[in-house]
Amino acid sequence: MYQNYNNNQLCLSIPLEINISSNHVAVAISHFVDSIPDKLIYEKAMTSGRPAYNPAMLLKVILFAYTRQNFSGRKIEAMAQENIPTKWLIGDPDTVPSYRTINRFRSSDQMKRLVEAMFLSFRQLLKAQGLIDDSALFIDGTKLLADANKYTFVWRKASERFEGQLDKKIAGLYQELVQNKVDLAMSDEAPKTDSKTLEKTSEQLTNEIERLDQVIATEPIIPGGSPNKRLRRKFKHDRHLIDSDYLPRKRKYESNNAIFGDRNSFLRLIRMQLLCA
Incomplete structure (x- = not known):
């Protein structure tokens, strides 16, 4: 016996919420972006025209897409349409930023400043959670000559x-x-x-x-x-x-x-x- 299946049947769906597991990488990305000071994320917005997308939301969507090896604006837009964790990051199942919006945001001067801020915030977040400390000093550019066999x-x-x-x-x-x-x-x-x-x-x-x-x-x-x-x-x-x-x-x-x-x-x-x- 099989469960009833008919994808042509008219049905009324009322999604009340979108949930993902607490250890999902999207949750970590959301927590990380929320730890960045608001003054670095929310710059002065335009007072006229259509309201812009929340830059924190766009940043979360882009970072999550990068963890899934998706770097194309069109593919990120498709994730916003089809991917449940991406919809959870957006917070609205009906909101789908276009690939033009995504590409325009990640190539903007604001995104360049956010990259610098994210590096500092990510280090502070790791240190606060005890994942790193200042007891070790590593020299940038260190190279280790590897050999298949000693x-x-x-x-x-x-x-x-x-x-x-x-x-x-x-x-x-x-x-x-x-x-x-x-x-x-x-x-x-x-x-x-x-x-x-x-x-x-x-x-x-x-x-x-x-x-x-x-x-x-x-x-x-x-x-x-x-x-x-x-x-x-x-x-x-x-x-x-x-x-x-x-x-x-x-x-x-x-x-x-x-x-x-x-x-x-x-x-x-x-x-x-x-x-x-």
Whole structure:
């Protein structure tokens, strides 16, 4: 047996009230908006024309729609027509603000001022209910580097391939420095690409930069720019490239080679790093 159902039957419906549960999010939103001082919500209204919608009601409807992932003015209007919690927030089942009214309100200067007020009121509300306190201080912009697993495999073939690519870049850099008449103090004909040689190269570039500083300080203004200044700029770039990129990577590969031994891979523990932006 089924209950009688006929949606074409004429019936007289007298809704006396619209109720929602006390723990519904709409109740929390209503309580939050009501906690905002009236002077921030109710600005001077127009004295002529049709009475405007209550800004507190519009604010409650918009905030509730956002909790339901509805950001379109037309969808918010549809909620005002069909959604019971939204009707409860409006307070009148026959009142339905149009999407133009909703969009005009949330893009107004009043809404911008309300956003700032809501931030302060929301914090005060959470503090009054004991949900937050002032015992902890958090830095805005803190980033936590995440990793899918705190362990990662280091493979010999991949390490050797990447180290070979790095050695080619280092050799190319050495060739440029030789062409720029930088004394690299290498005993062998073939350039060394180990970390110690990179450290010495960085020191030699620092000496060359200091020498150029002295030359530039005494030279007159040269039309078209000073060649020494261009060369100093190039040496500073090369030194930064070595110190910040080539040398750390080379040390990492040398450390990997010492760990590999006769093995083809090893497991490395990745520690989480906390970066403050």
